[in-house]
Amino acid sequence: MADQVISSSGWKKWLESVGDQTVFLSRFFRNVFRGGFEWSEFVRQCYEIGYRSLTLVGITSFIMGLVLILQLRPTLVEFGAESMLPHTLSVSVIREIGPVITAIICAGKIASSIGAELGSMKVTEQIDAMEVSGANPVQYLVVTRILATSFMVPLLAMLGDVISLFGGYFALNFTDDISFTLYFTKCVAALDFTDYMPALIKTIFFGFAIGFVGCYKGYTSDKGTESVGIAANSAVVTASLWIFFIDMMAVQITNLLYY
Amino acid sequence: MADTVAQQPIRRKAADQSDRTDETVIEIKGLKKAFGNKEVLKNINLTLKRGENIVVLGRSGQGKSVTIQCIVGLLTPDEGSVKVFGQEVAELNNEQLKDLRTKVGFLFQSGALYDSMTVRENMEFALTRVLKIKDQAELDSRVMEVLEGVGLPEAADKMPSDLSGGMRKRVGLARTLIVKPEIMLYDEPTTGLDPITSREISELILEMQKKFKTSSIIITHDMDCARITSDRVVIMSEGEYVAEGTFDELQQSDNEFVKSYFLDTK
Numbered sequence: 226m227a228d229q230v231i232s233s234s235g236w237k238k239w240l241e242s243v244g245d246q247t248v249f250l251s252r253f254f255r256n257v258f259r260g261g262f263e264w265s266e267f268v269r270q271c272y273e274i275g276y277r278s279l280t281l282v283g284i285t286s287f288i289m290g291l292v293l294i295l296q297l298r299p300t301l302v303e304f305g306a307e308s309m310l311p312h313t314l315s316v317s318v319i320r321e322i323g324p325v326i327t328a329i330i331c332a333g334k335i336a337s338s339i340g341a342e343l344g345s346m347k348v349t350e351q352i353d354a355m356e357v358s359g360a361n362p363v364q365y366l367v368v369t370r371i372l373a374t375s376f377m378v379p380l381l382a383m384l385g386d387v388i389s390l391f392g393g394y395f396a397l398n399f400t401d402d403i404s405f406t407l408y409f410t411k412c413v414a415a416l417d418f419t420d421y422m423p424a425l426i427k428t429i430f431f432g433f434a435i436g437f438v439g440c441y442k443g444y445t446s447d448k449g450t451e452s453v454g455i456a457a458n459s460a461v462v463t464a465s466l467w468i469f470f471i472d473m474m475a476v477q478i479t480n481l482l483y484y
Numbered sequence: 485m486a487d488t489v490a491q492q493p494i495r496r497k498a499a500d501q502s503d504r505t506d507e508t509v510i511e512i513k514g515l516k517k518a519f520g521n522k523e524v525l526k527n528i529n530l531t532l533k534r535g536e537n538i539v540v541l542g543r544s545g546q547g548k549s550v551t552i553q554c555i556v557g558l559l560t561p562d563e564g565s566v567k568v569f570g571q572e573v574a575e576l577n578n579e580q581l582k583d584l585r586t587k588v589g590f591l592f593q594s595g596a597l598y599d600s601m602t603v604r605e606n607m608e609f610a611l612t613r614v615l616k617i618k619d620q621a622e623l624d625s626r627v628m629e630v631l632e633g634v635g636l637p638e639a640a641d642k643m644p645s646d647l648s649g650g651m652r653k654r655v656g657l658a659r660t661l662i663v664k665p666e667i668m669l670y671d672e673p674t675t676g677l678d679p680i681t682s683r684e685i686s687e688l689i690l691e692m693q694k695k696f697k698t699s700s701i702i703i704t705h706d707m708d709c710a711r712i713t714s715d716r717v718v719i720m721s722e723g724e725y726v727a728e729g730t731f732d733e734l735q736q737s738d739n740e741f742v743k744s745y746f747l748d749t750k
């Protein structure tokens with residue numbers, strides 16, 4: 226009985242939060258198309274996002290490419306398929322590992338910092354102050370950030386992909402003697418439209434999810450000081466879950482469409 | 485300047501009130517507001533006339549800030565009516581609410597400066613977005629005018645984090661005044677300031693009232709500020725206004741509760 230009460234109120238909370246997020250989403254879309262776009266804030270956000278995650282995305286991607294080659298090599302050698310190494314690496318990086326790794330890093334760095342920033346603006350009444358001045362805080366704070374992440378995460382992912390391939394080349398050079406041109410020709414030859422297009426589209430959704438979750442958690446946080454930490458923290462967790470969920474959906478949809 | 489201010493006690497003169505019209509700008513009736521099961525406002529009734537300054541006194545946590553947040557639509561009342569310029573705030577659509585908010589200035593208790601922007605950008609935020617002023621020369625002159633008004637012209641290009649608490653408060657005040665609102669809601673404008681600056685701010689409030697016929701609700705714990713600025717004083721307790729009158733009337737009151745507010749002022 227007691228359990229029932231708890232679980233039913235848990236469901237109610239969950240449904241309420243789904244409702245709130247839907248309302249927030251519709252506020253975002255209404256404001257995107259309203260006009261009065263805040264270009265300079267958008268550009269500033271893009272710069273911040275890129276600047277903040279570039280190093281980490283670069284290092285992680287490089288190591289990923291390197292490690293993947295080292296791990297794949299013994300298996301492929303067993304089949305005498307060493308020459309397939311660039312092919313295998315490039316398909317797995319472009320389709321899956323590059324986008325997901327980049328998105329997870331951005332969830333950790335960007336979703337949390339957006340959550341914390343908007344959360345603290347909420348706590349210190351800055352968002353209320355914008356609203357009371359007659360300005361539109363959703364337009365200025367939320368629209369710019371969500372669009373900036375939707376734009377920058379795909380760019381970062383592409384960059385991460387390329388750096389991963391470099392990492393792979395570096396690892397391959399330990400053991401095999403392969404020219405840089407040949408390696409990259411092989412990598413590129415392995416790819417076709419169905420590899421990079423779905424990957425690009427899904428990174429746009431990853432970026433959107435990161436921006437949306439960060440903004441939602443920050444903008445709707447409570448007014449206590451501890452709520453800033455909660456907003457940042459739950460933004461990371463929720464955004465990461467969204468990324469894996471979107472990834473799963475993306476692979477299903479791609480398979481349905483192309484195979 | 486500071487010397488003369490400190491020496492002469494300033495009192496409102498009865499003559500100032502003659503240019504007041506009888507138009508009602510804010511009318512609150514039977515306002516109730518609860519958070520969870522905590523009833524914060526139980527029955528608030530208040531009318532503010534054009535050009536009038538009302539001071540609200542009351543202990544911490546009585547719901548003074550909540551009342552003025554209901555006036556600008558940041559909070560929605562549970563019951564009762566809040567009318568500003570004759571319009572029920574809760575029934576306004578987005579455009580009307582935005583319109584109303586350009587006419588009502590709100591000074592937050594915490595200052596609420598946008599900390600990612602310089603002081604100048606703070607000032608220009610509403611000017612460029614709400615009043616759509618694009619002319620840089622006009623923007624500059626308005627920014628300088630209000631910053632000089634609060635005595636901080638040199639702070640224009642600083643970040644809020646580089647300002648002291650009192651300076652932030654004054655910048656917050658300047659940011660509110662820059663749009664020349666018809667109604668001002670001051671949430672503790674002088675708290676945390678030194679006595680001389682407090683007095684200057686109180687005078688500034690008075691000056692605003694005279695110059696632009698601004699009507700104000702001033703929440704304060706500072707009796708000096710109350711004496712300088714008030715046409716009328718109300719005291720809030722337990723979610724209601726329990727006493728009302730001019731500063732002098734309440735100062736002479738026999739009621740023990742009312743007296744306790746005026747202990748240090750005689």
Ligand SMILES: Nc1ncnc2c1ncn2[C@@H]1O[C@H](COP(=O)(O)OP(=O)(O)OP(=O)(O)O)[C@@H](O)[C@H]1O
Pocket residue numbers: 448519524542543544545546547548549550551593
């Ligand atoms: N948004 C809110 N959500 C929940 N409770 C709130 C909210 N705003 C205010 N309260 C509660 O309402 C009560 C009155 O708060 P309010 O800020 O109006 O007090 P106040 O009279 O302005 O006090 P002070 O002089 O300290 O500023 C407090 O107990 C506060 O906890």
Ligand SMILES: [Mg+2]
Pocket residue numbers: 548549550593671
């Ligand atoms: Mg207060």
